[in-house]
Amino acid sequence: xxxxxxxxxxLPEIRPGDDLAPLIRxxxxxxxxxxxxxxxxxxxxxxxxKAEGAMVDLRTIQPSEFAVCWARQWQKDPRxxxxxxxxxxxxxxxxxxxIVAETHHGFVAANAGVDQSNVPGDExxxxxxxxxxxxxxxxRLGLNCGAVIISDSFGRPWREGLVGVAIGVSGMxxxxxxxxxxxxxxxxxxxxxxxxxxxxxxxxxxxMPKAGGVPAVLIDGFEWERNEGTARSLxxxxxxxxxx
Amino acid sequence: xxxxxxxxxxLPEIRPGDDLAPLIRxxxxxxxxxxxxxxxxxxxxxxxxKAEGAMVDLRTIQPSEFAVCWARQWQKDPRxxxxxxxxxxxxxxxxxxxIVAETHHGFVAANAGVDQSNVPGDExxxxxxxxxxxxxxxxRLGLNCGAVIISDSFGRPWREGLVGVAIGVSGMxxxxxxxxxxxxxxxxxxxxxxxxxxxxxxxxxxxMPKAGGVPAVLIDGFEWERNEGTARSLxxxxxxxxxx
Numbered sequence: 001x002x003x004x005x006x007x008x009x010x011l012p013e014i015r016p017g018d019d020l021a022p023l024i025r026x027x028x029x030x031x032x033x034x035x036x037x038x039x040x041x042x043x044x045x046x047x048x049x050k051a052e053g054a055m056v057d058l059r060t061i062q063p064s065e066f067a068v069c070w071a072r073q074w075q076k077d078p079r080x081x082x083x084x085x086x087x088x089x090x091x092x093x094x095x096x097x098x099i100v101a102e103t104h105h106g107f108v109a110a111n112a113g114v115d116q117s118n119v120p121g122d123e124x125x126x127x128x129x130x131x132x133x134x135x136x137x138x139x140r141l142g143l144n145c146g147a148v149i150i151s152d153s154f155g156r157p158w159r160e161g162l163v164g165v166a167i168g169v170s171g172m173x174x175x176x177x178x179x180x181x182x183x184x185x186x187x188x189x190x191x192x193x194x195x196x197x198x199x200x201x202x203x204x205x206x207x208m209p210k211a212g213g214v215p216a217v218l219i220d221g222f223e224w225e226r227n228e229g230t231a232r233s234l235x236x237x238x239x240x241x242x243x244x
Numbered sequence: 245x246x247x248x249x250x251x252x253x254x255l256p257e258i259r260p261g262d263d264l265a266p267l268i269r270x271x272x273x274x275x276x277x278x279x280x281x282x283x284x285x286x287x288x289x290x291x292x293x294k295a296e297g298a299m300v301d302l303r304t305i306q307p308s309e310f311a312v313c314w315a316r317q318w319q320k321d322p323r324x325x326x327x328x329x330x331x332x333x334x335x336x337x338x339x340x341x342x343i344v345a346e347t348h349h350g351f352v353a354a355n356a357g358v359d360q361s362n363v364p365g366d367e368x369x370x371x372x373x374x375x376x377x378x379x380x381x382x383x384r385l386g387l388n389c390g391a392v393i394i395s396d397s398f399g400r401p402w403r404e405g406l407v408g409v410a411i412g413v414s415g416m417x418x419x420x421x422x423x424x425x426x427x428x429x430x431x432x433x434x435x436x437x438x439x440x441x442x443x444x445x446x447x448x449x450x451x452m453p454k455a456g457g458v459p460a461v462l463i464d465g466f467e468w469e470r471n472e473g474t475a476r477s478l479x480x481x482x483x484x485x486x487x488x
């Protein structure tokens with residue numbers, strides 16, 4: 001197995017209402033890159049959100065008293081804080097100006113995935129797509145490719161730096177459960193569940209500079225079992241989570 | 245930028261005392277793969293540990309009372325539990341049979357990185373290399389390649405599944421700090437530190453089936469600034485860690 005990972009360089013700036021599949025197909029054609037049945041497309045969450053209009057004009061937001069209070073303590077924009085709260089179903093940690101929250105999807109992320117970088121104008125913020133699996137599925141069907149992963153960059157406890165992770169998946173299982181199979185020595189593997197879609201998102205992230213401009217990456221040469229998976233399977237169930 | 249990621253398939257079974265660099269060079273030659281100045285070699289921790297003799301015969305371990313007590317509660321091997329404790333400088337979480345611990349290097353991992361899979365015989369366990377950065381550096385110099393990453397598979401809070409991470413690095417910075425640079429819209433990026441070495445380890449992990457047998461991966465086509473980095477920079481400093 002040999003992987004090739006390449007980014008699309010000629011995607012135009014995405015605007016609300018844009019149909020991503022033909023834009024991506026055109027960019028690939030222009031660049032002489034093939035998107036086939038064995039291609040995994042990894043797309044940055046931000047352009048999916050932009051295309052779906054998952055952008056919020058902060059001027060329309062009336063911050064709650066709680067948001068104003070937190071914003072005052074940490075010199076934040078109270079409207080952005082309010083937006084983070086609205087995108088959250090649970091606050092995991094709120095300390096030193098940082099809000100780590102569980103989104104309505106179940107993902108745990110800084111600011112519940114609300115992002116103000118690479119957004120035109122100071123008054124807009126991008127939020128996560130409402131149903132990233134569905135976004136991925138639409139794109140996969142529109143492009144007729146093997147799998148689609150919608151990625152974002154998340155921080156982690158204990159380790160420095162962001163890494164690419166999957167928040168939407170179509171065409172593959174997001175996690176691969178190897179329990180029941182055996183290791184090289186014939187001993188059963190005990191707790192080996194692999195977050196395949198996160199590793200693919202991390203690999204694609206290597207070609208997505210955070211300064212923006214290269215939000216779509218093609219991975220070829222990877223072998224996987226075709227399945228209609230979901231990124232929700234990457235969310236650890238509360239009863240199994242030691243760090244809830 | 246276009247990445248090619250390939251695994252070495254003909255590395256022999258590694259034994260204590262083996263000199264890895266020539267074994268890897270020979271395997272690459274056999275397979276017609278080039279290891280050059282722009283190649284990043286990602287090597288699974290386990291074979292580095294094996295080569296360095298970082299294997300422990302459990303029969304030599306006298307478990308402490310505490311280890312025996314925990315092992316009895318959760319049907320574990322008390323000698324393996326004792327080994328985990330010895331590899332730890334701090335227990336982060338100890339619940340439902342799982343020990344998440346901070347190793348002497350500062351990495352936070354299940355069982356402090358102690359592993360019994362893919363080890364010959366039931367009585368041996370592999371521990372992390374004493375100084376994985378140094379192991380990486382020796383390999384980089386021995387192979388004269390661009391960078392070396394020693395990888396392991398770690399779980400994460402909140403998310404299901406293991407992902408490849410870097411525990412040793414040579415020839416590159418493990419994290420890239422983009423603070424001070426600007427996004428596509430000219431707005432300064434605020435908190436964008438990227439865990440580059442972890443993303444490379446995750447990418448390589450895609451070609452390392454957990455069942456073993458493919459512990460070395462070559463990444464070509466990645467562009468990076470040559471630096472003598474350290475995987476320790478991936479360890480979040482206690483005073484910055486909200487989840488300590």
